[in-house]
Amino acid sequence: MDFDTVAGELYGGDLAEFVSARNAAAKAAKAEGDAELAKRIQQLRKPTTAAAIVNTLAHEDPDELQELAGLGDELRDAHTRLAGDELRALTRRRGELVRRILHGLPSMSDPVSREVEATLEAVAADPDTAALALAGRLTSVAHQDTDQWFSLAASVPPATGKRPAKLVDKAEPAKPKRDHRREEEERAKARAERDRLRKEAAERAKERATAERDLVRTERAAEQATARVEDLRARLAEAEERAERATAELETAKAAFDEADAAARKAANAAG
Structure with missing residues (x-):
């Protein structure tokens, strides 16, 4: 073993x-x-229903999960290169693949379906989640900031190879002077927005971590309760078995007593 x-x-x-x-x-x-x-x-944790569904995919038909994990690698590479057009195309492919996988699964409730969808998107967003999914070892729903790919895909401009029209128009007569004050203000705004987004992301991560801890505690409590019930059932089965043996022994003893009593009566009648 x-x-x-x-x-x-x-x-x-x-x-x-x-x-x-x-x-x-x-x-x-x-x-x-x-x-x-x-x-x-x-110490192995019982998987949630959604995690078990994704684990089943890994054990029975891993090809689509592997394709999804591969898309995640391509998404991260396109993001690193700021390849806007490629990033948008990959994001569409990821959405289509997730929907195709969901369509091929057995019927499930809406909450479970949403959890499975979130986990599939996390497979593309996070290499660690992808590794667990491909190994069929997920234990709970994976919540990742997968929206970053949508927002990044929307924010990166398409690579047209052409200069913006306004710059072309202004470049002909004379090169405009740079407004350093305005540029500094824009950079300051960008930094402030970046700090705000980072703070918001940290708060969401903290909330998610708290939710994960609560989920783990709940799952462990449920597992302990299940174990107690199973133990009680086993003890009940043993008690019922002992009771059956005692009943059988009582019946045997009663039959022996009745036989001995009849023999004694018969002997007394013969003697009388």
């Missing part, structure tokens, strides 16, 4: 059986004398 094999089987298996299968695997590892492996297995 090794950790990767167990994790692969758990995350590729039935979500409803995850906790019981994980506990059984941890118990088996402990019985084999590998306490450290048992501890690692027991």
Whole structure:
């Protein structure tokens, strides 16, 4: 038994059986004398419904997930080069691919569908999320700032190879003097806007981190409750089995008593 094999089987298996299968695997590892492996297995988190759906894609049909992760690499490269036209085209391709993947999935509720869509977009936006998704090891919905690709694609001007019309018009008679004061004011405004956006992004990241922590706590509480229920069910089954054995023993003893009593009566009648 090794950790990767167990994790692969758990995350590729039935979500409803995850906790019981994980506990059984941890118990088996402990019985084999590998306490450290048992501890690692027991710490594996049960995936959410949306994460389990994406994990299933990785195990059953990974081609589209790999294509989505590859698009993410191309998006980041286009962003680095400020290739506006290419960035916009890649963004459209990403949206089309996400919709195609969603269309091929079984029917699901709107909230789960939105979570799956957010996770698929995160696969294209974040290499770490892509790696987890391709390995089929996602445990919760991945929330990434994927809107950055849309905003960046809209803000980068298309590469036409031509000078703006206004500059062409002014270039013919004489080169205009640069307004350094205005340029400085524009740069100051740009810096202020950049700082505002960074602060807003940091606040959103903090809120997201808090939400993730709350989700983890809730999931762990649910797992613990499920484990307690399973333990109680096991104990109940054992108690019922003991009760059945006791009932059978009582019936046997009663039959033996009735037989002995009948024999005693018969002997007493014969003696009388």
